Amino acid sequence: MGTAQTGSRLLQGEATRSRILKAAMDLASRHGLDSLTIGELAKELEMSKSGLFAHFGSKEELQIATIGAAETLFGFAILKPAESHLPGLGRLRAYLENYLKYLDDRVFPGGCFFSAAAAEYDDRPGRVRDRIALSMRKWRDLLEEQARIAKTNDELLPDVDPLQLVFELKAFTHEANFSRRLLDDEDVQGRARRGICDRLLNAASDRGRAALIHKLS
């Protein structure tokens, strides 16, 4: 087989894999990660089950690949656009703002993919739960890293604990996702934004306020 032909086959395989994972994310977001079976997905994609098995050998493999794909999307929607902000309070705020925008934009039809998956799997030990926990820890660690940089750069008042700050800010974003989904309360996004803004201004030193102000003004 020529190299060009092999390359083209590989590309085609990648395209199919992407198409499968996109459908898998949609299905999981709407009906839960546990609903993600090879059979259901084959029906949705009008593919044969054996075709799907060639890409993902088991339901568990498929679930784990889907979480990975959702993480990539999360990176594009939330992390990447924040990189234009300087590390510290500015980038911390950008992460949180982008998360709220990701909810507004309905990047996943069923709200935050990870919050839903976390609530579904927190009680079920195994590889899927571990993979979700890893995603959640990565997100927390990114926020904490920026809060620590803010602390080092004297952007926070001396008595502010950066980890406590992240706990509180993250709580506002999750509450927005949660209350909007179930309480049909559209105003919660506004409440989360106000909570984040007030809390950041409250924790910031003069230098920190300067880092925030071009966005907050």
Add this chain to the structure above:
Amino acid sequence: MGTAQTGSRLLQGEATRSRILKAAMDLASRHGLDSLTIGELAKELEMSKSGLFAHFGSKEELQIATIGAAETLFGFAILKPAESHLPGLGRLRAYLENYLKYLDDRVFPGGCFFSAAAAEYDDRPGRVRDRIALSMRKWRDLLEEQARIAKTNDELLPDVDPLQLVFELKAFTHEANFSRRLLDDEDVQGRARRGICDRLLNAASDRGRAALIHKLS
């Protein structure tokens, strides 16, 4: 049939119903509300399916009765003990403290029954979702009622919006439930307590601080 005999039968029926609902809450808390089928529960209780059907005509009836039973338990663990506190900031704080204690005490083995059920059903329109949403609204309304009383009684600083305050405080309690379950971070209860304490002290007028102080000191 004599009245005494009818009465005794009724009592026996009640006892069986309670036993069923207790097992149902445990099962739902561990494996999700959707896992609550008449068949599963009959196996767990070593009862016949027809015996269970005599009490609950369908899976949906059973689920709704289970949510009601969980609400009663929530009332005993969280609402009732707060009634010894004066309405306003004192009772608001007692509600939140009792919620964190309810997590510590593992009243339900799988964390907060309602948060789990909400995440599971927020995407599935129907009577079960409506019943969960009703529970969540009741809880929010109770918190908001106390914050409004605090406002009327001048326990809050003039610029504090009582609904915003409740959004933020409630966020801390949910974040504690969420992060402890998945991130295996035992410290989150402490973070939630500190967030609540700081936020309340921050929002309180001198009068409000007096209402809080016998607990916070």
